[in-house]
Amino acid sequence: xxxxxxxxxxxxxxxxxxxxxxxxxxxxPSGEDAVASSDNRITIHTDGSVELFMGKVELGQGIGTAxxxxxxxxxxxxxxxxxxxxxxxxxxxxxxxxxxxxxxQQSGPKVREAAASARAYLxxxxxxxxxxxxxxxxxxxxxxxxxxKTFGDVSFIQDVRLDGxxxxxxxxxxxxxxxIQEMDSKSVEEMPGVLKVVRDSNFVGIIAEREGQARTxxxxxxxxxxxxxxxxxxxxxxxxDWLKRAESRKEEVSASGTVNFxxxxxxxxxxxRRPYQAHASIxxxxxxxxxxxxxxxxxxxxxxxxxxxxxxxxxxxxxPQDVRCVHKEASGCYGHNGADDAACEAxxxxxxxxxxxxxxxxxxxxxxxxxxxxxxxxIETQAxxxxxxxxxxxxxxxxxxxxxxxxxxxxxxGYFLYAKHKENPLPDPAPYSIPQPSGGxxxxxxxxxxxxxxxxxxxxxxxxxxLGSSLRGLGAYGNVFAIESFMDxxxxxxxxxxxxxxxxxxxxxxxxxxxxxxxxxxxxxARPQPGTGVGWGVAFxxxxxxxSYLGLVMQLQVNAETNAIQLIKATAVCDAGLVVxxxxxxxxxxxxxxxxxxxxxxEQVRLSNxxxxxxxxxxxxxLRFDEIPDVDVILIxxxxxxxxxVGETAQGPTAAAIANxxxxxTGKRLRxxxxxxxxxx
Amino acid sequence: MRIxxxxxxxxxxxxxxxxxxxxxxxxxxxxxxxxxxxxxxxQCGACAVLLDGVSIRSCVTPAAIVEGRTLTTLExxxxxxxxxxxxxxxxxxxxxxxxYCASGIMTTAAAxxxxxxxxxxxxxxxxxxxxxxxxxxxxRMIRAVERAARVMNGDDE
Ligand code: FES
Ligand code: FES
Numbered sequence: 001x002x003x004x005x006x007x008x009x010x011x012x013x014x015x016x017x018x019x020x021x022x023x024x025x026x027x028x029p030s031g032e033d034a035v036a037s038s039d040n041r042i043t044i045h046t047d048g049s050v051e052l053f054m055g056k057v058e059l060g061q062g063i064g065t066a067x068x069x070x071x072x073x074x075x076x077x078x079x080x081x082x083x084x085x086x087x088x089x090x091x092x093x094x095x096x097x098x099x100x101x102x103x104x105q106q107s108g109p110k111v112r113e114a115a116a117s118a119r120a121y122l123x124x125x126x127x128x129x130x131x132x133x134x135x136x137x138x139x140x141x142x143x144x145x146x147x148x149k150t151f152g153d154v155s156f157i158q159d160v161r162l163d164g165x166x167x168x169x170x171x172x173x174x175x176x177x178x179x180i181q182e183m184d185s186k187s188v189e190e191m192p193g194v195l196k197v198v199r200d201s202n203f204v205g206i207i208a209e210r211e212g213q214a215r216t217x218x219x220x221x222x223x224x225x226x227x228x229x230x231x232x233x234x235x236x237x238x239x240x241d242w243l244k245r246a247e248s249r250k251e252e253v254s255a256s257g258t259v260n261f262x263x264x265x266x267x268x269x270x271x272x273r274r275p276y277q278a279h280a281s282i283x284x285x286x287x288x289x290x291x292x293x294x295x296x297x298x299x300x301x302x303x304x305x306x307x308x309x310x311x312x313x314x315x316x317x318x319x320p321q322d323v324r325c326v327h328k329e330a331s332g333c334y335g336h337n338g339a340d341d342a343a344c345e346a347x348x349x350x351x352x353x354x355x356x357x358x359x360x361x362x363x364x365x366x367x368x369x370x371x372x373x374x375x376x377x378x379i380e381t382q383a384x385x386x387x388x389x390x391x392x393x394x395x396x397x398x399x400x401x402x403x404x405x406x407x408x409x410x411x412x413x414g415y416f417l418y419a420k421h422k423e424n425p426l427p428d429p430a431p432y433s434i435p436q437p438s439g440g441x442x443x444x445x446x447x448x449x450x451x452x453x454x455x456x457x458x459x460x461x462x463x464x465x466x467l468g469s470s471l472r473g474l475g476a477y478g479n480v481f482a483i484e485s486f487m488d489x490x491x492x493x494x495x496x497x498x499x500x501x502x503x504x505x506x507x508x509x510x511x512x513x514x515x516x517x518x519x520x521x522x523x524x525x526a527r528p529q530p531g532t533g534v535g536w537g538v539a540f541x542x543x544x545x546x547x548s549y550l551g552l553v554m555q556l557q558v559n560a561e562t563n564a565i566q567l568i569k570a571t572a573v574c575d576a577g578l579v580v581x582x583x584x585x586x587x588x589x590x591x592x593x594x595x596x597x598x599x600x601x602x603e604q605v606r607l608s609n610x611x612x613x614x615x616x617x618x619x620x621x622x623l624r625f626d627e628i629p630d631v632d633v634i635l636i637x638x639x640x641x642x643x644x645x646v647g648e649t650a651q652g653p654t655a656a657a658i659a660n661x662x663x664x665x666t667g668k669r670l671r672x673x674x675x676x677x678x679x680x681x
Numbered sequence: 682m683r684i685x686x687x688x689x690x691x692x693x694x695x696x697x698x699x700x701x702x703x704x705x706x707x708x709x710x711x712x713x714x715x716x717x718x719x720x721x722x723x724q725c726g727a728c729a730v731l732l733d734g735v736s737i738r739s740c741v742t743p744a745a746i747v748e749g750r751t752l753t754t755l756e757x758x759x760x761x762x763x764x765x766x767x768x769x770x771x772x773x774x775x776x777x778x779x780x781y782c783a784s785g786i787m788t789t790a791a792a793x794x795x796x797x798x799x800x801x802x803x804x805x806x807x808x809x810x811x812x813x814x815x816x817x818x819x820x821r822m823i824r825a826v827e828r829a830a831r832v833m834n835g836d837d838e
Binding site: 062143146147149155158159211216331361364587588591592595622626 | 819
């Protein structure tokens with residue numbers, strides 16, 4: 001691409017606004033039109049379009065559209081002049097990961113700052129749009145990416161086709177820590193189209209000209225390998241006792257007042273359990289890698305291109321300067337799934353076949369058997385009520401493995417599957433306990449309620465039989481499920497209304513407003529009598545105790561004969577501060593409610609001592625179209641408050657609202673997830 | 682092996698490997714993006730296409746089966762210039778998060794609406810119950826199908 005002139009308009013700190021002449025249209029990331037510094041965010045092209053270089057990746061959550069809204073708003077240009085360019089380590093701002101529902105908080109102000117600098121230039125040119133455009137923020141601007149996905153454009157990494165591209169599969173072990181006893185690949189090497197069988201100790205991959213050939217050869221090869229399995233996994237039934245027995249260290253998450261359970265107190269106690277659960281993305285992980293002239297390029301749908309680059313470079317013995325990672329979308333990931341591992345494995349294979357782009361596609365079973373999982377949790381709560389019906393003492397103890405296991409740098413590259421399977425495996429990274437206020441397993445373990453004496457202990461289990469990872473909400477799902485179920489149980493002890501009992505313990509005005517609005521919208525006071533088979537349940541949380549507030553009422557019906565639980569309607573009220581795109585926020589919350597309802601009613605990764613036994617959609621069923629409730633989301637807009645993420649806010653409240661509704665419908669209290677019909681027998 | 686069939690209204694006459702799946706031929710040989718790989722096991726619906734107007738799972742269908750028949754993928758249901766009412770409705774309702782599942786769902790829904798002009802909400806749920814969506818976009822997708830049905834009946838918009 002030819003560029004006749006470049007002109008830097010303004011440069012301040014991390015922000016460079018950059019103007020290019022000549023090379024308009026699509027910017028070529030490898031061409032001369034590329035932005036020089038990794039901090040550049042906005043380029044104004046001569047055709048008037050404004051190119052926004054994203055630092056966060058699109059995960060289907062609509063972050064690109066929200067950032068474009070902010071840029072259009074600050075620049076004072078029409079929204080459709082903004083074009084988005086995804087993350088590429090050759091030129092994008094380094095914003096590490098896209099996670100924890102903080103993209104809009106982290107990236108929004110930086111985009112606004114960059115746009116403010118660019119605006120000065122546009123003002124000089126009198127190129128701002130005449131109409132006042134500031135109302136873009138706060139409007140339900142349609143998502144930029146949806147039309148392409150509706151008409152079958154190239155939208156996903158799976159749609160990327162490079163010249164000369166070949167196809168790969170990895171023959172993964174059947175379980176963690178399995179080792180190859182015997183493998184004879186000769187017959188497979190001679191199969192049609194097979195270009196290479198790659199073996200590096202317990203890592204086995206295959207590359208073929210056509211995808212079907214790679215699949216067939218991989219299946220044939222799998223049958224020729226004899227594995228030895230250590231048989232050291234805690235089974236699904238054993239896992240909770242195992243968590244309490246396993247090596248762990250106790251960390252005090254919160255201690256206020258003096259928690260004191262004296263012999264004269266009536267101490268209420270309950271134990272809640274959450275199993276291993278899967279991200280279960282609809283598209284199994286995929287990646288493309290290309291190695292030539294000692295340079296490696298990797299196209300990946302992982303959540304952080306810069307961390308991925310560092311970890312891959314270290315694992316493969318390359319210099320980070322020789323590795324380029326380019327983000328391409330895949331289906332929703334909801335946390336750390338197989339994406340990073342597929343990227344590393346594709347890179348390994350590409351280095352064995354220089355000069356040809358190698359596309360690795362995981363099969364469905366690869367994803368279920370090898371994605372890192374949302375870890376199991378055991379949560380024990382205790383509380384005492386005083387004579388006025390207030391909670392005087394509260395204790396919460398939780399046991400869980402780390403909720404993070406991402407290869408992000410030299411020290412953590414050992415999390416890669418390839419790093420474990422190869423000859424001379426990289427050392428196991430030290431288990432990392434995410435500190436408060438975010439927290440990992442302890443996220444949202446401290447109740448937001450006004451309680452005088454509170455103690456919360458995290459028992460951080462450092463023995464890791466199955467790699468755990470961030471799954472939407474991390475510990476917040478289990479902890480809020482426990483806290484909000486326990487609140488309901490305590491209210492029932494003294495015959496208090498669940499809404500009133502919560503409000504009694506809330507002194508945060510925003511929380512109170514959410515609950516009041518929810519009570520009114522659902523006409524809670526008119527809910528059916530208990531025990532009729534129809535149940536209403538309520539729950540509340542403020543995500544991480546510092547992000548968005550959400551209250552939720554679930555209505556459901558329990559079939560008296562089959563114990564089948566049919567969700568009828570979910571109503572949520574959410575305060576996420578200043579709302580950039582109301583419809584986009586609602587969509588994320590709706591999706592969170594449905595996904596959490598699916599976890600809550602159906603999902604657990606079945607484990608035997610030998611292996612995971614959930615490997616497809618029959619052995620790991622999720623909620624279907626005929627099982628979902630109607631969903632109504634109400635937003636409380638607070639233009640004077642900063643914008644808060646909502647991607648994970650609904651996970652915990654949904655679980656507890658379902659448990660509480662089942663109790664209301666049947667009088668049975670379910671404390672172990674998921675709530676399959678057999679639990680009601 | 683040579684196969685000849687009608688693909689999205691045009692004649693396709695191509696050479697395929699004898700044991701290729703229809704999904705592989707559509708995606709890798711013809712380079713369509715609509716049908717998606719999700720499981721390869723006929724469990725998720727991401728790969729749904731219409732064979733003589735009936736929704737099938739292309740991931741487990743041998744390509745040879747389409748010989749002489751009519752195949753429609755997302756791309757053949759409508760395009761940007763001439764969108765199918767379902768496609769317009771999916772955009773209007775913003776009926777997807779990641780959108781990976783949406784192609785198969787729109788494809789099955791198009792066949793469903795061709796045979797059921799005024800479906801109830803439960804009928805829509807039933808018609809789509811073989812399709813998985815992990816992002817939880819189902820409520821919006823149901824609304825989009827309802828909207829498309831209204832438009833196709835000339836009821837509003
Ligand atoms: S990919 Fe064909 S049904 Fe899942
Ligand atoms: S929109 Fe992501 S799987 Fe359906």
